[in-house]
Amino acid sequence: xxxxxxxxxxxxxxxxxxxxxxxxxxxxxxxxxxxxxxxxxxxxxxxxxxxxxxxxxxxxxxxxxxxxxxxxxxxxxxxxxxxxxxxxxxxxxxxxxxxxxxxxxxxxxxxxxxxxxxxxxxxxxxxxxxxxxxxxxxxxxxxxxxxxxxxxxxxxxxxxxxxxxxxxxxxxxxxxxxxxxxxxxxxxxxxxxxxxxxxxxxxxxxxxxxxxxxxxxxxxxxxxxxxxxxxxxxxxxxxxxxxxxxxxxxxxxxxxxxxxxxxxxxxxxxxxxxxxxxx
Amino acid sequence: xxxxxxxxxxxxxxxxxxxxxxxxxxxxxxxxxxxxxxxxxxxxxxxxxxxxxxxxxxxxxxxxxxxxxxxxxxxxxxxxxxxxxxxxxxxxxxxxxxxxxxxxxxxxxxxxxxxxxxxxxxxxxxxxxxxxxxxxxxxxxxxxxxxxxxxxxxxxxxxxxxxxxxxxxxxxxxxxxxxxxxxxxxxxxxxxxxxxxxxxxxxxxxxxxxxxxxxxxxxxxxxxxxxxxxxxxxxxxxxxxxxxxxxxxxxxxxxxxxxxxxxxxxxxxxxxxxxxxxxxxxxxxxxxxxxxxxxxxxxxxxxxxxxxxxxxxxxxxxxxxxxxxxxx
Numbered sequence: 383x384x385x386x387x388x389x390x391x392x393x394x395x396x397x398x399x400x401x402x403x404x405x406x407x408x409x410x411x412x413x414x415x416x417x418x419x420x421x422x423x424x425x426x427x428x429x430x431x432x433x434x435x436x437x438x439x440x441x442x443x444x445x446x447x448x449x450x451x452x453x454x455x456x457x458x459x460x461x462x463x464x465x466x467x468x469x470x471x472x473x474x475x476x477x478x479x480x481x482x483x484x485x486x487x488x489x490x491x492x493x494x495x496x497x498x499x500x501x502x503x504x505x506x507x508x509x510x511x512x513x514x515x516x517x518x519x520x521x522x523x524x525x526x527x528x529x530x531x532x533x534x535x536x537x538x539x540x541x542x543x544x545x546x547x548x549x550x551x552x553x554x555x556x557x558x559x560x561x562x563x564x565x566x567x568x569x570x571x572x573x574x575x576x577x578x579x580x581x582x583x584x585x586x587x588x589x590x591x592x593x594x595x596x597x598x599x600x601x602x603x604x605x606x607x608x609x610x611x612x613x614x615x616x617x618x619x620x621x622x623x624x625x626x627x628x629x630x631x632x633x634x635x636x637x638x639x640x641x642x643x644x645x646x647x648x649x650x651x652x653x654x655x656x657x658x659x660x661x
Numbered sequence: 662x663x664x665x666x667x668x669x670x671x672x673x674x675x676x677x678x679x680x681x682x683x684x685x686x687x688x689x690x691x692x693x694x695x696x697x698x699x700x701x702x703x704x705x706x707x708x709x710x711x712x713x714x715x716x717x718x719x720x721x722x723x724x725x726x727x728x729x730x731x732x733x734x735x736x737x738x739x740x741x742x743x744x745x746x747x748x749x750x751x752x753x754x755x756x757x758x759x760x761x762x763x764x765x766x767x768x769x770x771x772x773x774x775x776x777x778x779x780x781x782x783x784x785x786x787x788x789x790x791x792x793x794x795x796x797x798x799x800x801x802x803x804x805x806x807x808x809x810x811x812x813x814x815x816x817x818x819x820x821x822x823x824x825x826x827x828x829x830x831x832x833x834x835x836x837x838x839x840x841x842x843x844x845x846x847x848x849x850x851x852x853x854x855x856x857x858x859x860x861x862x863x864x865x866x867x868x869x870x871x872x873x874x875x876x877x878x879x880x881x882x883x884x885x886x887x888x889x890x891x892x893x894x895x896x897x898x899x900x901x902x903x904x905x906x907x908x909x910x911x912x913x914x915x916x917x918x919x920x921x922x923x924x925x926x927x928x929x930x931x932x933x934x935x936x937x938x939x940x941x942x943x944x945x946x947x948x949x950x951x952x953x954x955x956x957x958x959x960x961x962x963x964x965x966x967x968x969x970x971x972x973x974x975x976x977x978x979x980x981x982x983x984x985x986x987x988x989x
Contacts, residue, residue: 501683504967506925509944509960513691516948516956594809598930601811602945617812624819635812642807 385578392655399651405644413459420453423611433627443629445620451630454611455637461612462641465527466592472531474538474585478574481542485550486569496543502536511595515604526605530592538584545577579656586649590642597638613638666979673975677968684964685738688957689731743958748950753958756943763833764928764939770855771862772920775870780913782867783874787909788901790879798871806868814861814934821857829854831936858935862928866920873916878909914977921970925963 393399421427428448436443442451484495502510510533515521521529549555550573558572599605600614608615613634620631718724722733722744737744743753782802786795822830829835833854838846881887882905890900928941936942940959947955 497679497683498687500680501687501964504680504684504971505687505960505964506967508929509925509956509963510691512929512944512948513688513953513956513960516951516953590807597809598811601809601930602933602948604948614809617809617815621815624815625823628819631812631815635809635816638809638812639804639807642809643803646803646807 389582389652389655393648393651396651396654398647399655402644402647402651405640406648409459409641409644410463412456413463416456417453417460420456421450423449423454423457424609425449433623433630435627436629442633443627445616445630446623446627451616451633454616455613455633457611458613458616458634459637459641461523461606461610462593462596462638465523465530465596465606466589468527469530469534469592469596470585470588472528473534473588474581475535476532477535477538477584478542478577478581480535480539481544481577482546482569482574484539485543485546486565486573488547492543495539499536499539502533503540507533507591508595508598511599512604515599518604520607521604523606523610526596530596534588534592538581538588541580541584542577545580546573549573549576583649583653583656586645586652590645590649593638593642593645669979670976673972677972680968681965684968685735685961688960688964689734692953692957693727738961743961744954746947746952746955748947748952748955753954756955757940757958757962760938760940760943763937764925764932764941767855767858767862767928767932767937767939768925770859771866774859774863775866775916775920778863779867779870780874780910783871784878784901784906784909786871786875787878787882795875799875802868802871805864808865809930810861810865811930811934813864814858814931817857817861818934828856830857833938854937858931858937861931861934869920870913870916874909874913877912878905881905881909884908911981914974914981917970917974917977921966925966 394403417423426447426449431444431448433446434440434444434448440450440452442455445451445454480495480499484492511529514529514533515526518525555568555572558568563572596605596612597614597617600612601618603615603618605614606612608619616634617631620627620634624631715724722730725733734744741754745751746753746756749756782798786798789795818830821827833851834847835850835854838850842850887900887905890904891897895904925940928937928939929945930941931937932939932941933945940962944956944959946952947959
């Protein structure tokens with residue numbers, strides 16, 4: 383815990399880290415607190431009025447179905463952040479497991495796993511996702527999370543493998559082995575915790591990747607399915623009225639930019655801190 | 662030394678072939694584990710008799726055992742033959758070949774801008790490190806990195822294309838252009854249509870180049886030989902351009918391998934927003950039509966490009982840096 387606390391303190395000392403943390407906390411808080419006080423994101427109170435520009439009743443305006451854009455952006459944040467966090471959790475778990483196995487056992491296990499990783503990295507992730515998603519008429523949300531998660535671990539597994547190979551013959555590992563520590567204990571108690579730093583950076587940058595990918599897929603109609611509001615699908619819905627009601631696509635787009643920017647800044651701050659502390 | 666390089670290249674090529682083979686297996690597995698039948702969508706358009714379904718399955722080879730399907734898929738893939746598109750009823754290879762020029766034109770312009778403007782801005786930031794200019798450019802590039810390309814494309818199409826009517830917002834040529842127009846008029850028309858998609862892709866890809874070049878240049882400026890040159894009284898402009906920049910250009914080669922997938926991936930969104938008739942639009946349409954052979958063909962091509970990009974990067978390193986050669 384103290385390691386995390388130290389890391390956090392170092393990130394907070396950086397201006398970009400502070401900005402990112404405050405921005406993300408604000409977005410997350412808004413996503414949790416605001417929905418009950420905002421109008422129902424699916425409600426269509428005045429479908430004849432259609433899209434109305436931002437005004438005091440609807441700070442972000444309404445879309446062509448008279449739905450409140452602000453409450454849709456906020457609900458979209460909820461979905462987007464949850465999907466990204468869960469997908470990255472899946473990715474990092476697989477990546478750590480594969481990297482640890484390949485780095486610890488080496489030899490033909492390593493060679494086989496790394497060939498698969500090479501191939502996985504060679505196919506642009508978007509194309510793997512397109513192939514997997516094209517079959518679904520409407521993809522259920524858990525399946526989307528799983529698919530995003532299982533296509534994002536290749537880089538992380540390489541990272542962990544590299545760290546494990548570097549640490550494999552360090553005195554503290556040999557010492558533990560000499561004291562009779564078993565394979566499992568060495569792998570999970572001695573090697574894995576020491577890969578936490580790079581893994582944390584990879585996870586943070588992975589979150590921004592997934593937010594952008596999910597938005598893009600939803601924009602193509604393949605990601606999060608209506609009526610669940612999502613930023614990408616909002617921009618897709620707003621496409622036909624872009625000229626007459628630009629606010630309907632402007633606000634969800636800005637939400638993506640601010641969120642991804644904050645996550646990237648946090649990732650940069652983390653990697654700076656870890657680089658300079660030599661961890 | 663020359664034999665060392667060609668031996669290294671041969672080993673690298675074998676490794677690339679192995680990766681490509683695994684890619685092809687992965688693509689086949691991805692397609693076959695997917696629930697549902699590739700012909701499902703054709704069948705859902707109108708009532709279809711079992712006899713027709715059987716004929717269609719036979720036509721696309723879906724009635725054969727999975728091992729036989731895989732064998733013929735691999736045989737075809739090795740020759741660059743990915744079968745027949747379900748949507749267009751034409752060979753996938755021919756469809757892809759038709760779209761390549763548009764994508765290469767768009768990608769080529771974006772690469773060129775990255776190589777010139779991106780590298781120049783990154784170097785400028787490094788030499789003015791910590792100044793207002795550096796911080797401003799960092800902020801701009803970070804924002805560019807966070808912008809979804811499809812949204813930026815829509816906003817530009819709306820503002821520049823529709824509101825201000827400065828540039829065409831869709832397609833590759835003006836359908837009303839006089840068919841007898843001269844080469845100059847045609848080129849001007851093409852460039853006008855190219856401007857917005859290229860700008861969109863440049864904005865989202867420049868950030869990476871600038872950050873990479875900035876970091877590389879800052880690292881080089883720390884080397885003792887730079888201090889030596891300065892101590893010897895070499896003018897600062899010469900230190901920067903002759904001593905530092907050359908070595909700082911070097912790590913940017915790595916980006917080449919990163920750019921290719923970004924261009925192919927970014928093109929899927931940007932080409933669909935601007936209706937630019939390239940590979941990305943073809944892939945996006947293939948998804949909508951559930952056209953698996955076409956989708957697999959584009960995915961295989963993208964993977965091939967990425968692998969090739971990796972080899973070119975490594976080769977450039979090996980040719981330019983004797984230390985890499987010695988290690989190989």
